[in-house]
Amino acid sequence: MNWIGLWTVYKKEMQRTKRVLFQSIVSPVITTALYFIVFGSAIGSAIAVIDGVSYAQFIVPGLIMMALLQNSFSAASSGIYFPKWIGSIYEMLSAPLSYIEITAGYVLAATTRALLIGIIIYLVALFFTPLPVLHPFWALGFSILVSFVFAMFGFVVGLWANSFEQFNIIPTFVIAPLAFLGGVFYSISMLPPFWQTVTLFNPLVYMINGLRWAFFGITDVHPLWSAIVILIFMTILIGIIAWIFKTGYKLRK
Amino acid sequence: MIKISGLNKTYDNGFEALKNVDLEIKEGEIFALLGPNGAGKTTLISTICGLVEPTSGTITIGGYDHKRDYRKARELIGLVPQEIMLDIFETVWSTMQYARGFFGKKDDPALYEQILKDLSLWDKKDNKIQALSGGMKRRVLIARALTNEPKVLFLDEPTAGVDVELRRGMLEVVKKLKERGTTIILTTHYIEEAEELADRVGIISEGEIKLVEEKESLMKRMGSKTLKINLAEKIDSLPSQIEREGLSLSDDRNSLEYSYKIGANSGITSLLSDLKSANISFEDLDTEQSSLEEIFVNLVNE
Ligand SMILES: Nc1ncnc2c1ncn2[C@@H]1O[C@H](COP(=O)(O)OP(=O)(O)OP(=O)(O)O)[C@@H](O)[C@H]1O
Ligand SMILES: [Mg+2]
Numbered sequence: 001m002n003w004i005g006l007w008t009v010y011k012k013e014m015q016r017t018k019r020v021l022f023q024s025i026v027s028p029v030i031t032t033a034l035y036f037i038v039f040g041s042a043i044g045s046a047i048a049v050i051d052g053v054s055y056a057q058f059i060v061p062g063l064i065m066m067a068l069l070q071n072s073f074s075a076a077s078s079g080i081y082f083p084k085w086i087g088s089i090y091e092m093l094s095a096p097l098s099y100i101e102i103t104a105g106y107v108l109a110a111t112t113r114a115l116l117i118g119i120i121i122y123l124v125a126l127f128f129t130p131l132p133v134l135h136p137f138w139a140l141g142f143s144i145l146v147s148f149v150f151a152m153f154g155f156v157v158g159l160w161a162n163s164f165e166q167f168n169i170i171p172t173f174v175i176a177p178l179a180f181l182g183g184v185f186y187s188i189s190m191l192p193p194f195w196q197t198v199t200l201f202n203p204l205v206y207m208i209n210g211l212r213w214a215f216f217g218i219t220d221v222h223p224l225w226s227a228i229v230i231l232i233f234m235t236i237l238i239g240i241i242a243w244i245f246k247t248g249y250k251l252r253k
Numbered sequence: 254m255i256k257i258s259g260l261n262k263t264y265d266n267g268f269e270a271l272k273n274v275d276l277e278i279k280e281g282e283i284f285a286l287l288g289p290n291g292a293g294k295t296t297l298i299s300t301i302c303g304l305v306e307p308t309s310g311t312i313t314i315g316g317y318d319h320k321r322d323y324r325k326a327r328e329l330i331g332l333v334p335q336e337i338m339l340d341i342f343e344t345v346w347s348t349m350q351y352a353r354g355f356f357g358k359k360d361d362p363a364l365y366e367q368i369l370k371d372l373s374l375w376d377k378k379d380n381k382i383q384a385l386s387g388g389m390k391r392r393v394l395i396a397r398a399l400t401n402e403p404k405v406l407f408l409d410e411p412t413a414g415v416d417v418e419l420r421r422g423m424l425e426v427v428k429k430l431k432e433r434g435t436t437i438i439l440t441t442h443y444i445e446e447a448e449e450l451a452d453r454v455g456i457i458s459e460g461e462i463k464l465v466e467e468k469e470s471l472m473k474r475m476g477s478k479t480l481k482i483n484l485a486e487k488i489d490s491l492p493s494q495i496e497r498e499g500l501s502l503s504d505d506r507n508s509l510e511y512s513y514k515i516g517a518n519s520g521i522t523s524l525l526s527d528l529k530s531a532n533i534s535f536e537d538l539d540t541e542q543s544s545l546e547e548i549f550v551n552l553v554n555e
Contacts, residue, residue, distance in 0.1 A: 002324070008354030019342060087338030091397075094302045094332045095355035096324035252306040253264065253299075 005097045009105025013079050017113045024075075024113065025120055028067045032121045035063055036128045039185060051218040056129040061211040062184030064121050065146065068114045069179065069204070070171045072147040076110035076154030077167040084159070084251075093252065099245035103155060110151035111144065118143055131215070138223070139214035145230050146207050150175075152237040159244065159251065178204045188220045203229055254280040254405055254436045255301065260310030262296055262460075270296040272460040274310070278405075283427070283437045285447035285468075288457035294440040295335050297457070298407045302332045315404065328356065331403030335410045335440075337390045341383035345374060345393055348382065352397035361400075368399045371426050373419065388415040395423070405436045412443060424450065472542070480521060482509040482528075483537040495527045509535075 017024065039059055083089040092102050125131055133139050154167070161167040182204035188196050199205055200221070210226025213219035219226070255278040262271040270293045278284050286294050299305040301312055303323065312319040317326040339348065349365040369375045372392045377385060382393060395411055408427070412420045427450060431437060441447055447454060448468070455465040464471075487506045497520070499512045513519045528535070 002357040004357040004359065005355050008351055011354070012351050015347070016342075083340070086340070087334075087336060088340045090304055090332070090334055090338055091352060092355055093304050094327060094330065095401075096327040096357060097355055098324075252304060 002097055002101055005095060006101040006105050009092065009097070009102055010109050013075075013106055013109030014112065016079070017075065017109065024071065025117060028071070028117050028121060029124050032063050032067070032124055035059065036125065051216075053216045053218060054129065057131060057216065058187075058212070059185055060122070060125045060129070060131055061215045062179070062208045063125070064118045064143070065204075065208045065211050066176070066179040066184055067121050068118050068143055068147045069150050069175050069207070071117045072110045072114035072151040073154035073157075073171055073175060074167075075113045076106055076151040077158035077161065077170075079106045079110060080155055080158040081161055081164075081167060089251070099251070103152075103241060103245075106155055107148065107151040110154060111147040114147040114151070115143060118147075133215050134217045135214040139211060142207070142210045142214055142226065142230070145234065146211075149230060149233045149237055152234075152241060156237065156240055156244065175204075178202055179208070183208050183220060187218075203233065206230070254278050254315060255438075256311075256313045257297075257301070258311055260297075260300065260312065261308045262293075262300055262305060263308045270460050271300070271307075274457075274460075274462055276455065276462060276465065278436060278438060279453075280436055281431070281434050282452040283431055283439060283450050285451035285454045286438060286440045286457060287444070287447060287454060288440075292457045293460040294457060295409055296460075298332070298409050298438065298440070299334075302330055302407060303327060304332075328401070329404040331398035331401060331406045333394050333398045333406070333408045333411050335413070337387070337394060339382045339390060339393060342381060344379055344381050345369070345385070345396075346378045348393060348397050349400050353400040356401035358401060364402070365396075365400065368396050371429070372396050373422060388419060391415055392419070392423070395426070399430075403435065405438070406430060408437065408439045410440055410442065412441065412446060477512050477514050478519075479541045480511040480513065480524075481539040481541065482511070482535045483539070484508055485534040485536050488533065492531045492533070495524070495531050495533070497524070500524070 036056065036059075039055070080089075083092070122131065153170075157167050157170055181199065182202045183199070188199045188205065191199060206221055206226040206229035209219040209221050210223055210230070213223045213226065255276070257274055257276040260271055260274040260276075261269070263269050274297065276297075286297070288294055296305060300307050301314070301319065303319065314326040315329045317323075317329075319326045343351070346365065349368070350360055353359075353361065353364075365378075366375065369378055372395060374389065374392055374396055377389060382390060385393065391411065391414060395408070398406065412423055415423060424446065427437060427439070431450075437450075439447070439450065451468045453465060454468050454471055456463045484507055488502070489506065491500065491502050491509075499520075501510050502508075503510060511521075511524060513521065
């Protein structure tokens with residue numbers, strides 16, 4: 001294992017994060033604050049307390065999860081896309097680095113970046129409402145695993161993409177709608193029975209509810225299912241990445 | 254140092270860029286790879302360095318298979334690509350640090366300082382790449398390739414777009430590396446560079462290696478010389494008794510030019526005695542050796 005090499009890939013990516021830190025943190029912070037003002041305070045005061053949790057509190061885990069999903073994905077997809085695009089990926093391909101080391105560097109850096117943003121959103125939310133965490137270990141565990149999975153997802157799409165538009169499709173047209181429909185702002189028990197069943201096919205429901213359970217002990221699905229769904233996705237993505245490396249797909253001409 | 258056998262590369266679009274290439278590079282030599290645009294020079298170098306996946310064939314570097322023992326093989330290599338492909342937001346210094354880090358080696362500021370000074374980049378070390386001129390960026394490409402102290406250095410047109418003075422400097426760096434025992438593979442369109450630096454020359458065209466030969470013997474074998482005879486007085490035409498193949502009268506009718514193959518039967522002696530018997534006197538003689546460029550053009554056009 002070329003540990004220094006892996007560390008260098010990670011460090012270089014984190015350096016890039018630092019360069020874009022302002023924009024990558026300011027935008028989620030503003031969005032979160034807006035959600036709070038609009039939903040948490042304005043509308044939320046009109047919505048009943050759900051299982052002893054105020055509405056403002058209720059939406060926090062969902063907002064954090066949405067930020068983790070989107071940011072880990074974008075960080076990893078743009079991270080690998082740009083060197084491929086400008087050609088500086090040659091620096092890594094001609095070095096004694098394995099595919100695993102290159103991928104791990106990017107994926108771990110994207111995970112770190114997403115977690116940083118998640119923590120910042122949590123801190124911002126604290127200004128609006130008290131947020132005790134019932135199962136801190138699980139809250140951290142779910143956050144790390146989900147960020148890791150979506151960083152791998154982003155890495156794969158960044159490898160595959162041939163244009164900027166292609167990897168922007170996923171956060172905008174897949175992650176955001178699925179998160180909104182997956183119960184960031186409501187409990188799926190509020191839906192008519194038919195839509196409840198449909199919603200259970202949305203994997204993001206399990207991720208959002210997993211974190212909500214870790215925060216408040218309330219959830220629409222059993223936390224074990226949340227863990228299982230995340231692990232299934234992790235297995236699938238590791239499988240895809242392993243396959244990509246076996247075929248050298250899209251990295252070496 | 255490098256052994257390539259039966260190497261083929263067909264790109265995804267079906268283009269055959271390398272056709273059954275066999276090549277051996279000796280340890281410590283400077284090997285110049287020459288060939289017209291699109292010949293396959295960059296493809297060949299990229300394949301050896303792991304940027305391009307070969308369709309078939311084997312490559313070993315320092316005895317290590319470039320696939321099975323890729324770590325050991327690549328540890329020996331430094332690559333200076335033809336295109337400027339750098340992260341323009343990084344500084345020169347951090348580019349050096351990352352380059353060495355990717356090779357799994359510990360940071361070595363003294364080494365970076367030495368390299369940057371050799372390439373006249375020391376005063377730019379804190380500049381971002383985007384704040385450098387094209388020729389400086391090209392030197393950064395070289396500098397970063399030296400950070401892992403390679404045993405084999407690939408230079409894909411390193412002097413394109415670099416001014417005359419700095420080109421001199423770069424050639425000095427190359428010579429210095431050779432003295433330290435680095436094997437160097439160089440592509441260039443400036444034949445005088447190959448002529449000055451190379452121990453051996455390989456000519457590639459349309460994906461095939463046409464010829465590999467010691468530079469000296471290639472020049473001897475293929476080279477012709479031109480003898481220029483400055484006449485004491487103008488003559489209107491070549492008198493019939495001196496007419497022969499390779500001899501011509503210059504346009505200003507002031508001089509004769511005779512081109513001949515280097516070797517025993519050059520015909521100079523008989524030409525000079527024929528001039529004497531024709532009563533043509535001359536002031537000065539001058540000889541010129543044909544350059545690799547001409548040899549190369551002749552070969553490619555064959
Ligand atoms: N990615 C690619 N896909 C398809 N064909 C390619 C690709 N890269 C190069 N080629 C083709 O392979 C041939 C050899 O290209 P290469 O870059 O190796 O030439 P070269 O000898 O380095 O030329 P130059 O002197 O212009 O740098 C060219 O005909 C080129 O069009
Ligand atoms: Mg080329």
